[in-house]
Amino acid sequence: MAHGRERLDRLLVERGLARSRERAQALILAGVVRVDGRPGGIVREPRLHVEALARVGEAASVAGFGVRAACASPLSGAEGNREFFLHLVAGGEGLGAAEREALIGRIVHGTGGPASAD
Secondary structure, three states: OOOOOOOOHHHHHOOOOOHHHHOOOHHHOOOOOOOOOOOOOOOOOOOHHHHHHHHHHHHHOOOEEEEEEEEEOOOOOOOOOEEEEEEEEOOOOOHHHHHHHHHHHHHHHOOOOOOOOO
């Protein structure tokens, strides 16, 4: 896979995994597409949560979005899986890389509630 400004929805269409970008976006938002390298698996290690969120935050930054806020979902999956939310804003105005990294660590390790750049 090429590095840089490639969009995940576009890659899914190009590889025949979704019939349209709209469908690919729906799959991404529904959590069907995983970015942590473990499709279909449940990630239980906080280190892997941090790595996945960091990759998403960096990809968002490269694509021109800024991470404004983040939080862990208050709901756990039936098998103990955890979900996290990143609030992205167009134009890249969000947290700097160090702030984003610290925020991700706090939400994954439970040392802080929802946090934002405001």
